[in-house]
Amino acid sequence: MRRVAERIGYAPGTLYNLFDNLDALIVTLNGETLGRLSAALAAAATTGDVAARPSALVNAYFDFVEAEPQLWAVLFEHRLPEGISLPDWYRDGLAALVDGAVAALEPVMSAWPEASRRETVVAMWAGLHGISTLAVSGKLGLVATGPPRQLGHLIVERIIAAGPTAGGSFIMS
């Protein structure tokens, strides 16, 4: 709070007329970052070559992380105090991001049933998220050789290649 206040040339107390506390300020900032990330992914999804969309989305995601590592880190590393939940518009923003990816990948995931498709996209998004957090915190580099982006492509491409009925090998027999 003190650093933000100094940056904008105000006394610390002034910020409390705009935000309840530091958490509220960060959540508002994260809302903007979420919108920017969503827009970056949407722009990448306009590729005409639908087969290239999965890798285009992965590249757009990592481009964003590399372009704005601090904003991205705050967006996903910040945690509200116990018991306080994120505002509704935050959920809407996240849902819009996922929906955009689902729509963009629809051509290459037409074999999936609707519900499973969305679940799969969420899983892939979480996978990219995990790779990025480990990379940003310096823990991925301890065990991975290639760039984080490469692992991102691996996750997304193989999950899509596996198709909707993959897994559950115990069902076979």
Added chain:
Amino acid sequence: MRRVAERIGYAPGTLYNLFDNLDALIVTLNGETLGRLSAALAAAATTGDVAARPSALVNAYFDFVEAEPQLWAVLFEHRLPEGISLPDWYRDGLAALVDGAVAALEPVMSAWPEASRRETVVAMWAGLHGISTLAVSGKLGLVATGPPRQLGHLIVERIIAAGPTAGGSFIMS
């Protein structure tokens, strides 16, 4: 530091005879947690039914996260100040965890070349990590319906099912 000191019945200053600062204390704690997580995964990997090992590992991972959410959160959310890197034994602990998973999954990933197998395991681990962080921070629940564990199984099973040559669809044609 003050809370730890109070818990063990010492003055704050005493802790500085054992650790340089709070970061060093947390890194030491994280070393223990990493060992515990590694042991839990190793125990799950002893399953005789090799086909069930992937799901057993996923379950063990999420069991650990649910059993020790705070320790797990500190292990992976803590970040050293800029420029300071993790000690060597930390890297070794992480590498041991990955190596254990690679060894446990060897029977079901025998088709993979060695290097690719390890990379794939790292990617799956990062995927589980991403699911867990989003779940713990309350952000996964905003867009996912099922339990986090389900997404973990999805990622691991489909990546294994996809096989070593999946992805890179642009290579075909």
Added chain:
DNA sequence: CAGTATTTTGAACGACGTTCAATATGTGCT
């Protein structure tokens, strides 16, 4: 210009990580 509403201030509070001289405790020796 007077009076009211709004914005901004900066001192103050409690909590935090950290430092360090002072103090307490333990250990080995005669």
Added chain:
DNA sequence: AGCACATATTGAACGTCGTTCAAAATACTG
């Protein structure tokens, strides 16, 4: 036992942080 020395522990103090709030400054209105 007492003494000298090493080690462990303390607690006050410092600077920083988020946060509060009465006071001061500014803006607006009739």
